[in-house]
Amino acid sequence: MKPMKISEAVVRRLPVYLQVLNDLHMRDVQTVSSQELGNRLDLNPAQIRKDLAYFGDFGRKGIGYDVTYLIEKIKQILKLDQPLNVALVGAGNLGRALCNYNMYLKDNMKITAVFDVHPSMIGTSINGLTVLPMEKLAETIRELRIRIGIITVPAVEAQNVADQFVEAGVDGILNFAPTILRLQDQVRIHYANFTTELMSLAYYLNEEEENDDESDLD
Amino acid sequence: MKPMKISEAVVRRLPVYLQVLNDLHMRDVQTVSSQELGNRLDLNPAQIRKDLAYFGDFGRKGIGYDVTYLIEKIKQILKLDQPLNVALVGAGNLGRALCNYNMYLKDNMKITAVFDVHPSMIGTSINGLTVLPMEKLAETIRELRIRIGIITVPAVEAQNVADQFVEAGVDGILNFAPTILRLQDQVRIHYANFTTELMSLAYYLNEEEENDDESDLD
DNA sequence: TAGATTGTTAATCGATTAACAATC
DNA sequence: TAGATTGTTAATCGATTAACAATC
Numbered sequence: 001m002k003p004m005k006i007s008e009a010v011v012r013r014l015p016v017y018l019q020v021l022n023d024l025h026m027r028d029v030q031t032v033s034s035q036e037l038g039n040r041l042d043l044n045p046a047q048i049r050k051d052l053a054y055f056g057d058f059g060r061k062g063i064g065y066d067v068t069y070l071i072e073k074i075k076q077i078l079k080l081d082q083p084l085n086v087a088l089v090g091a092g093n094l095g096r097a098l099c100n101y102n103m104y105l106k107d108n109m110k111i112t113a114v115f116d117v118h119p120s121m122i123g124t125s126i127n128g129l130t131v132l133p134m135e136k137l138a139e140t141i142r143e144l145r146i147r148i149g150i151i152t153v154p155a156v157e158a159q160n161v162a163d164q165f166v167e168a169g170v171d172g173i174l175n176f177a178p179t180i181l182r183l184q185d186q187v188r189i190h191y192a193n194f195t196t197e198l199m200s201l202a203y204y205l206n207e208e209e210e211n212d213d214e215s216d217l218d
Numbered sequence: 219m220k221p222m223k224i225s226e227a228v229v230r231r232l233p234v235y236l237q238v239l240n241d242l243h244m245r246d247v248q249t250v251s252s253q254e255l256g257n258r259l260d261l262n263p264a265q266i267r268k269d270l271a272y273f274g275d276f277g278r279k280g281i282g283y284d285v286t287y288l289i290e291k292i293k294q295i296l297k298l299d300q301p302l303n304v305a306l307v308g309a310g311n312l313g314r315a316l317c318n319y320n321m322y323l324k325d326n327m328k329i330t331a332v333f334d335v336h337p338s339m340i341g342t343s344i345n346g347l348t349v350l351p352m353e354k355l356a357e358t359i360r361e362l363r364i365r366i367g368i369i370t371v372p373a374v375e376a377q378n379v380a381d382q383f384v385e386a387g388v389d390g391i392l393n394f395a396p397t398i399l400r401l402q403d404q405v406r407i408h409y410a411n412f413t414t415e416l417m418s419l420a421y422y423l424n425e426e427e428e429n430d431d432e433s434d435l436d
Numbered sequence: 437t438a439g440a441t442t443g444t445t446a447a448t449c450g451a452t453t454a455a456c457a458a459t460c
Numbered sequence: 461t462a463g464a465t466t467g468t469t470a471a472t473c474g475a476t477t478a479a480c481a482a483t484c
Contacts, residue, residue, distance in 0.1 A: 007451070015417035019396055033465060040398060045465090046453055053467055061466040062460035078421050086416070093318045097311035101412060109416055147423050148416065172423045174415060178237055180258060188422045190415055194319060197392060197410050198304070198327055198366065199233035203296050204406045205365050205390045225475070251441060263441090264477055271443055279442040280484035441484085448477070455470080460463105 010051045014074055016041060017048070021071045033064035080107045085144050087170070089161045090152035091116040091124070091131045094176060098150065099126045111150070113140045117157075138168040148172045155179045162189075228269050232292055234259060235266070239289045251282035298325045303362050305388070307379045308370035309334040309342070309349045312394060316368065317345045329368070331358045335375075356386040366390045373397045380407075 020040050024032055034045035041048075052058050052070075055077050059065045075081050088095055088111050099111050114129045115137055116122060122133050132140060140146070149165035151158050151173060158177035165173055172188045175181055178196070181189055238258050242250055252263035259266075270276050270283075273295050277283045293299050306313055306329050317329050332347045333355055334340060340351050350358060358364070367383035369376050369391060376395035383391055390406045393399055396414070399407055 009451070011421050012414075012418050014421070015411075015414040016398070018417070019411075019414065020398060023397075035465080040400075044453060046455090046468095047451090049466065050452085050468080057467070059466050060460060061458065062464050064465065078417050079423075080417065080420065084420055084423075093311070093315035097315045098412060100311045107413070107417070109413075109420065148419060172419045174419055179241075180234070180238060182258075188419060190419045192410065192412065192415050193233075193237075194316060194410065195325070195327075196230075196233040196237065197408055199236070199296050199298065199325070200230050201366060201390045201392055201406060201408045202298065202302055202327065203229045203232070205297075205302075227475070253441080262477060264444095264479090265475090267442065268444080268476085275443070277442050278484060279482065280440050282441065439484105442482085444480090444482100446477105446479080449475085451472100451474080453470105453472070456468090457466105458468100459466080 004054060006054055010054060013043070013048075013051055014078060017051075018071065018074045018078070021067055021074070024067050025071060029067055031064045032067055032070075034059075036064075075107065080109065082108060084109045084148065085112045085146040086110060086148045086150060087113040087115065087137070087141055087144075087146045087165075088150040088152060089115045089134070089137070089165075090154075090157075090177075091118075091121045091126060092152060095150075095152035096126050098152065098176075099129060112144050113146060115140075117153075134164070137164055141165075141168040141170060146170060148174065151175045151177050153177055222272060224272055228272060231261070231266075231269055232296060235269075236289065236292045236296075239285055239292070242285050243289060247285055249282045250285055250288075252277075254282075293325065298327065300326060302327045302366065303330045303364040304328060304366045304368060305331040305333065305355070305359055305362075305364045305383075306368040306370060307333045307352070307355070307383075308372075308375075308395075309336075309339050309344060310370060313368075313370035314344050316370065316394075317347060330362050331364060333358075335371075352382070355382055359383075359386040359388060364388060366392065369393045369395050371395055 017037065020037060034048040037048050038045040056073065058070050058073050086109060088098060091114055095114065099114060111129070114126055114131050115134055116131050117134055121131050124131050147170060149170040151161050153161055155177050158175060158179040159181060162173055162175070162181045162183060166183055166187050173181070174190050174192055176192050178193050183189060235255065238255060252266040255266050256263040274291065276288055276291050304327060306316060309332055313332065317332060329347070332344055332349050333352055334349050335352055339349050342349050365388060367388040369379050371379055373395050376393060376397040377399055380391055380393065380399045380401055384401055384405050391399070392408050392410055394410050396411050401407060
């Protein structure tokens with residue numbers, strides 16, 4: 001393995017490639033070219049070839065990429081060929097939705113523990129998992145070798161939960177709360193914020209509206 | 219207004235700035251420097267100044283940025299100073315979670331209509347909204363001047379829902395389903411995919427694991 | 437004033453795209 | 461073979477960062 005530093009942009013595209021490849025696989029497509037992948041994803045074929053070439057020679061000149069093989073390879077790169085246990089704190093609406101999403105996570109990723117602070121929540125069952133009290137967090141994370149923590153609590157509690165996750169030895173956090181977390185650098189944080197996403201989408205819409213403004217008909 | 223093209227990276231950072239600024243505002247902080255914002259967000263201060271300067275001279279030399287004023291300005295840029303109506307299709311777990319999230323959306327963005335295909339869902343109430351049948355989609359979107367559609371249906375139905383949204387005149391889509399949509403270019407699509415996010419996070423975790431393996435230096 | 441900090445230009449860095457030899 | 465398509469190098473494009481005059 002070359003010790004090359006892969007840019008974040010490349011890493012973020014890999015799961016998207018996987019998504020399309022899984023779709024092609026379902027349709028019994030055997031082989032796909034970078035051209036075809038580029039069409040589907042609105043990406044430059046050269047970029048796709050380059051992204052993949054960082055990790056190995058997965059294609060065949062004159063032929064393209066074998067769909068099944070490439071799926072396997074990308075899964076290896078993302079280490080989805082081994083189980084990845086995930087914990088979630090915050091069994092509210094969003095938390096429960098993500099737990100039930102588990103079906104999609106056939107890729108060895110699995111939410112294996114759910115926690116909440118509210119006594120009324122504790123002991124209830126979500127998609128086969130029993131909601132545990134926060135006191136059990138550290139212990140459970142160690143026992144189940146959980147490596148990623150998902151935060152679906154209100155903004156004010158997010159930092160506190162993140163600290164507890166780090167303390168318990170998690171090394172990645174996916175934060176759905178609208179808060180910027182302050183943590184040691186060695187813990188990787190990804191943000192998944194609905195509001196942020198909508199806001200940037202709104203920016204583009206409203207550019208269009210400026211065109212409409214003049215023709216005020218009623 | 220200069221007709222300058224703003225890069226997507228810049229636009230995506232604006233809501234994040236807003237998030238920090240709102241937090242500072244809550245804490246009664248009057249003024250903030252690009253330095254301070256950079257600290258909080260792990261961004262280069264020059265980048266923040268440059269981002270903001272695309273849209274106007276919001277700061278004061280020697281002083282910094284007035285928090286309240288900058289919040290107002292960024293909201294204007296994102297056009298959050300006017301109401302933005304949003305529709306959601308798919309009143310499952312995730313859809314309901316997002317509807318209830320509405321509290322966070324004090325920024326003039328609001329889910330104002332919810333739809334579902336399942337007869338058992340139709341007529342039920344979510345956060346004050348009555349779930350409507352798909353037949354009502356086009357009509358409702360026009361009447362309420364809805365500009366953004368959120369998709370929270372299973373993967374296989376996503377393309378169909380997207381087509382209906384576009385047909386009804388929506389000009390932006392936020393897709394939570396794990397599917398790449400094919401639409402006309404004039405409609406802007408953002409993806410918010412839980413699984414994709416987890417996968418890219420997983421990539422980085424596992425790099426760390428490889429580092430732990432070898433404790434030898436030369 | 438003196439120190440701080442912006443807005444902006446110039447320098448650097450990195451990512452995307454084009455082009456093409458290798459080869460299936 | 462002839463056409464197709466990769467992997468990769470070189471060219472281009474764009475984004476980030478450094479530096480500093482302007483000025484509060």
